Amino acid sequence: MKSFDIAEFFQKIVRDLYESVYVSLGGSLDDQTLNWAERGVALAATALKIVILLSIIGLVYWLLVYCVKRTRAFLHLSTRHVKIVRANLRYAWLVVSLLAVMTQIGMKADTITATAKAAAWAGFYYVLWSTSGQMISRVLKHYELNASIEQLLKNLILVVIFVLALASILAQFGFDIVSLVAGLGIVGLAVGFAAQSTLANFIAGITILVEQSFQVGDWIRLGDTEGRVVKISLRATQILDRDNIIIIIPNSTVSSSEVTNLTSKKMIRFDVSARIALEADITKARTAIVKTLLKDEVILKHPAPMATVDHIGEYGVHFIVRFWVAPLSVARIPVIKENINEKIKRAFDDAGIAIPYPHMRLIADDGVLIAERVKSKPSSQTTVDMIEETPEQAAKKN
DSSP states (O other): OOOOOHHHHHHHHHHHHHHHHHHHTTOOTTSSSOOHHHHHHHHHHHHHHHHHHHHHHHHHHHHHHHHHHHTHHHHTOOHHHHHHHHHHHHHHHHHHHHHHHHHHTTOOHHHHHHHHHHHHHHHHHHHHHHHHHHHHHHHHHHHTOOHHHHHHHHHHHHHHHHHHHHHHHHHHTTOOHHHHHHHHHHHHHHHHHHTHHHHHHHHHHHHHHHHOSSOTTOEEEETTEEEEEEEEOSSEEEEEOTTSOEEEEEHHHHHTSOEEETTSSSOEEEEEEEEEOTTSOHHHHHHHHHHHHHTOSSBOSSSOOEEEEEEEOSSOEEEEEEEEEOGGGGGGHHHHHHHHHHHHHHHHHHHTOOOOOOEEEEEEETTEEEEEEEOSSOOSOOEEEEEOOOHHHHHHHO
């Protein structure tokens, strides 16, 4: 059995590398000896020709850019148009330089032709992508769609343009696009099954953006959640509640739930309740309530607030007080209602209008407690008055 020679093994690796470098420089292994001097001269000549060609191409590019600058005022070109022209000239300069280098290093004509066609297709799709944004913005502005839909359409068009550009470029180099698209379809189907919830949220997000049942800035009520919409993405909707807490709700949940948009109109009505004693003057109480509401800056004057008798209870007359506010005040509705209740109570006090409250008086008569229910002053608060009498005081009364 022949022993393994480590030195011979490494010598073979070095020799293979030596020959590979020689072949990469344009040499041939058919020669008995490797002529490095000839290869060096040929390489230097090729490098010199590449430098000359790149210099000429660069000079032409510089002259064209100079002409664009000098004729900008004459052609009435805006800054954006100048940037687009310079970007196209820069791209053409890079492509021509690449093709010049490829011709000098001995690449095949078919490869150079395919590269030129691929570069042309890439330039076409780049121009299409750069101009599609302006076109989409104009169309959406005409139909008054929101910014979220605009961004969604831009992303979708960008993906379509990228896929078409990739397919066109690969087709120039002989790739089978049909097989590639079929493979991508199978992969997409597998990903779709693996991410059903994500796709459901994505589709629901598109539905929300298209229907525009609510937009960013609207105050909505979704089940037990209420707050201002701060963001509508393709996966979830973010709501800022009154406690300054962000609530993130998946779009599939939003689209399948009952959503109340409190700020879809120019004003919204709320109500509070008030109560007066049975013997109090209803007209006087109504006047006091309405005057109080008209003095509040948050409450709208048109439509005017109103106070009507909701029902007459066992212990008093119940009013329902309705008022209108602007959408910007919806977030402060709890505080607004609390302030209104306090102002109505002060108005009743100033007008001498009694507010009912239930109370019980207990009278001790000769050791016997007698409970007297007073119904003329009922309410949500119960007070108990204890009247104590001595036997002598009771005898005097008798």
